[in-house]
């Protein structure tokens with residue numbers, strides 16, 4: 183391939199490593215000529231969306247000849263109500279990914295830097311580099327850390343801030359590690375960040391965390407004017423394919439995010455499905471219960487197999503194979519099981535597996551034993 187146009191792209195884009203998504207089932211089946219494969223690679227909710235969301239999509243479908251309500255009035259109002267905030271605090275995004283990018287576009291330039299932890303979500307380096315800004319990657323806790331191996335280290339994150347820093351990204355819990363900060367430590371970290379640094383607190387997996395670890399978002403926003411909280415309908419609400427997420431922030435920051443947002447960044451189907459999902463607390467509770475049961479099953483099975491893994495508060499587990507994980511990943515693919523190698527996160531010994539349905543979890547554990555026998 184010629185690199186003529188690459189040389190014309192901005193320096194940030196030239197250095198950018200594209201995001202590597204989980205392998206789609208269709209691609210694997212096409213390549214290997216197999217059927218009946220399962221994907222545990224992208225931290226989706228394996229139990230599917232709320233029936234209320236499906237019904238809302240069906241009801242909305244005949245009107246897709248019209249543009250959506252760009253600001254998402256009804257959904258924003260409902261989200262604001264649920265969080266106890268004015269609706270001017272809500273910004274809708276094409277997935278929460280969109281919000282991460284809006285924050286970078288709004289606050290970063292080649293003269294600025296962003297801080298995030300080593301081993302944190304792969305989209306942070308992408309949006310920072312695309313804006314031409316510098317990344318300051320704070321060392322994570324060591325693998326030998328007593329409670330949170332490879333987790334965010336608040337002191338290291340604070341000392342990575344310098345005069346040029348405009349944004350800090352914090353994923354809680356973090357992907358791909360699953361690790362988290364206790365609310366007091368998280369609060370202490372954000373309070374210690376200078377007011378000129380916008381803190382993007384990414385709560386994509388918030389609903390999966392134990393209740394005691396979840397924060398009072400509205401209360402924090404009132405006290406911390408430089409805070410943006412991002413949330414998504416892709417995980418617990420099981421709407422990943424529709425692409426919808428949102429930010430909560432001060433009205434002033436929301437106004438800034440809305441200036442860089444595409445006018446119609448969320449579709450009418452996505453808005454309708456998200457709104458309906460918010461009315462189905464039972465779906466959320468059932469998804470949490472099933473995720474916790476799946477997590478217990480997988481952890482027990484991994485313990486029995488003598489395999490190490492990182493602590494997790496999310497819907498996935500990072501398993502430490504203590505050897506190059508790529509051959510095991512490939513051997514799992516041949517058995518129709520797609521997980522996620524995380525060498526691109528500088529974690530080449532780990533495989534990240536999404537917690538699936540009971541049947542998927544059992545199939546993964548059986549396939550893992552076979553794959554390790556073959557590959558290691």
Ligand SMILES: Cc1ncc(COP(=O)(O)O)c(C=O)c1O
Nearest residue numbers: 277278279303357386414416427
């Ligand atoms: C930590 C984290 N943040 C944000 C996202 C983006 O999700 P979405 O754009 O689907 O809301 C993900 C997706 O995997 C994630 O793991």
